[in-house]
Amino acid sequence: xxxxxxxxxxxxxxxxxLGRKINDLAGGLDRRIRLMExxxxxxxxxxxxxxxxxxxxNIELISGPGCPVCxxxxxxxxxxxxxxxxxxxxxxxxxxxxxxxxxxMSLEDAAALGLDVRIVYSPLDALRIAEQEAGEEVLFLGVxxxxxxxxxxxxxxxxxxxxxALFRVMSAHKTMPRALRxxxxxxxxxxDGFILPGHVSTIIxxxxxxxxxxxxxxxxxVTGFEPVDILNGILSLTEQCCKxxxxxxxxxxxxxxxxxxxxxxxxxxxxxxxxAGNWRGIGCIEGSGLEIRDSxxxxxxxxxxxxxxxxxxxxCRCGEVLRGVLKPPECPLFAKGCHxxxxxxxxxxxxxxxxxxxxxxxxLSD
Amino acid sequence: MKRIxxxxxxxxxLTHDLIAGTIRRYFDSPLLENLPDSASVDLHGxxxxxxxxxxxxxxxxxxxxxIGKLAVYGTVNDLAVSGSLPRFISCGLILETGFPxxxxxxxxxxxxxxAEAAGVDVVTGDTKVLPPGKVDKIYINTxxxxxxxxxxxxxxxxxxxxxxxxxTGPVGDHGAAVMACREGLNMxxxxxxxxxxxTESARIILxxxxxxxxxxxxxxxxxxxxxxxxxADKDVGIILQESGVPVRDGVRSISELLGIDPYYLACEGxxxxxxxxxxxxxxxxxxxxxxxxxxxVIIGEVSEKYAGKLVAxxxxxxxxxxxxxxxxxxxxxx
Numbered sequence: 001x002x003x004x005x006x007x008x009x010x011x012x013x014x015x016x017x018l019g020r021k022i023n024d025l026a027g028g029l030d031r032r033i034r035l036m037e038x039x040x041x042x043x044x045x046x047x048x049x050x051x052x053x054x055x056x057x058n059i060e061l062i063s064g065p066g067c068p069v070c071x072x073x074x075x076x077x078x079x080x081x082x083x084x085x086x087x088x089x090x091x092x093x094x095x096x097x098x099x100x101x102x103x104x105m106s107l108e109d110a111a112a113l114g115l116d117v118r119i120v121y122s123p124l125d126a127l128r129i130a131e132q133e134a135g136e137e138v139l140f141l142g143v144x145x146x147x148x149x150x151x152x153x154x155x156x157x158x159x160x161x162x163x164x165a166l167f168r169v170m171s172a173h174k175t176m177p178r179a180l181r182x183x184x185x186x187x188x189x190x191x192d193g194f195i196l197p198g199h200v201s202t203i204i205x206x207x208x209x210x211x212x213x214x215x216x217x218x219x220x221x222v223t224g225f226e227p228v229d230i231l232n233g234i235l236s237l238t239e240q241c242c243k244x245x246x247x248x249x250x251x252x253x254x255x256x257x258x259x260x261x262x263x264x265x266x267x268x269x270x271x272x273x274x275x276a277g278n279w280r281g282i283g284c285i286e287g288s289g290l291e292i293r294d295s296x297x298x299x300x301x302x303x304x305x306x307x308x309x310x311x312x313x314x315x316c317r318c319g320e321v322l323r324g325v326l327k328p329p330e331c332p333l334f335a336k337g338c339h340x341x342x343x344x345x346x347x348x349x350x351x352x353x354x355x356x357x358x359x360x361x362x363x364l365s366d
Numbered sequence: 367m368k369r370i371x372x373x374x375x376x377x378x379x380l381t382h383d384l385i386a387g388t389i390r391r392y393f394d395s396p397l398l399e400n401l402p403d404s405a406s407v408d409l410h411g412x413x414x415x416x417x418x419x420x421x422x423x424x425x426x427x428x429x430x431x432x433i434g435k436l437a438v439y440g441t442v443n444d445l446a447v448s449g450s451l452p453r454f455i456s457c458g459l460i461l462e463t464g465f466p467x468x469x470x471x472x473x474x475x476x477x478x479x480x481a482e483a484a485g486v487d488v489v490t491g492d493t494k495v496l497p498p499g500k501v502d503k504i505y506i507n508t509x510x511x512x513x514x515x516x517x518x519x520x521x522x523x524x525x526x527x528x529x530x531x532x533x534t535g536p537v538g539d540h541g542a543a544v545m546a547c548r549e550g551l552n553m554x555x556x557x558x559x560x561x562x563x564x565t566e567s568a569r570i571i572l573x574x575x576x577x578x579x580x581x582x583x584x585x586x587x588x589x590x591x592x593x594x595x596x597x598a599d600k601d602v603g604i605i606l607q608e609s610g611v612p613v614r615d616g617v618r619s620i621s622e623l624l625g626i627d628p629y630y631l632a633c634e635g636x637x638x639x640x641x642x643x644x645x646x647x648x649x650x651x652x653x654x655x656x657x658x659x660x661x662x663v664i665i666g667e668v669s670e671k672y673a674g675k676l677v678a679x680x681x682x683x684x685x686x687x688x689x690x691x692x693x694x695x696x697x698x699x700x
Contacts, residue, residue, distance in 0.1 A: 012683075015682045016682070044625075047686070048627075049680055049686075050686045051684070053685075054682070054684065108371050108372060108373070109371070112371050227682065339379075341373065341380045361686050
């Protein structure tokens, strides 16, 4: 990796200049604007680089539902543990999901009780385990948005060439645009602009977000994860709000095309079909989930019914955090009953969770 | 029923809780009070440092080292940063049935080389073999004894406003090297573990400053975790200049790829120390002529601002908190 390239997007002079421009523009606005960073990666980067302290008081950043682990409902964890107990097979998962609480316990708790749970870095690793442990069923916990789903689809296509491997997937994959439609209509949230997810957009492009600007008059900008990217995005959203002229801007041209990645989209839709998706905190959204097609049924372990809305811990307010209604420190459990090492809700577990970001980079009082 | 979870071994907050809340309840020697990496014991008038550590790194062989080298230097370094001169270590082997003899030979040869380089003798040991699957290839425990030179100064634990913070080389090499070699990542990388003895650097730091208030080898949990221990419960804090903390390009690549902060990646041959400002320049100058500390730099300062906290000043002039490692998963790094 060349760092000259990366350092261009972390150039202190450019960061200071963008900060000035945003302050000047927002100074001309006679109101407060609320911008939602949809993606958890953005939330982390914003706090890691201390960007809120460069912004004027009338620009408020709120975190959105774009952390796949955070929006995974407790029923999914329960179903995975149940599968492990009944089949005696091996569970494989990305590390982030390992400590997310289910209704009764997390995968980590279940592993301490003897369940075989292994952390992998890619679904291909899970497939490799299935090849090594021939005769044992290996379930990959498919959690993620349009960014992850094509890799899982590719892994299934490879798995179909390996008859000895008993590879399975329980899909909780979700797609972003319908969730944004569900959010933008909610009055309690009242969003003026969206910092749209960079990685998801590399797959789906910018087209699927057009409705946000066209139907709802909301400012939109797709951008990357470096300080210069994020501030360029915020500048674009502030400009759109000032001019009350809304469109989907793309400040991540080096990675995102208008039509996205056709090959990845086709691959994804060969294996998956859309279904109802259950979003923790938001509820069941029709057409926002991805289930494995019947033609791949041999590899499919059905997840929980997405319409099942029994809640987890009633004290946990991750749902409101995910909708942008509540900021993490406003939750009564934040940093009191709920810490990264003893999380009550998923937003405190995932490395991209809003609560984890606020906790890790807590405000510094002088 | 409460059970032990993987995160209890992370070296972060849960590990501390387990030690303080459970293990310490059964052992109450006054020497355990501040939970130092090595105990300072009195053997009939001769003061010695005594420590122990177990090594379970996966993979056993990694770029720049192996479990044997790590087992010697890890224990030697715990002794060295206490201000003692490491002298004797033990070698406890726990082996899995079926482990190749040739690999055991390689590991033992590497241990013997490391012991010679560190100036310690392996003087006792133990061997156990378990059935397949009951241990993963090989685990090693080493205990060590170091002797304090007469009249030598030792770190005093009292960091003061204005003191300078230094590190004896780029951080995160070991953690990144092990991660890169790990099955599943298959990363092309030229990062090598920094696994090396720090005895020489520790002597230079102690002998060239008026006051060393804190000195530790940076291991699991990385620079940020060690410096958090330096400020814990203190009425001063540390401000790190982020642009001044040395991180090799290869380590940065791996960190960016995995979304890990390099300040939390393990080292196995670096010291983080807090020394009086007046002598910090001289200490760095002396270190830069040494083998183990040639890339030493000042990375920050102790400040009355931010009591009890470790804070990084970014290149943009913004400040962010660096907490003790919590909740992140990098199991079996050492």
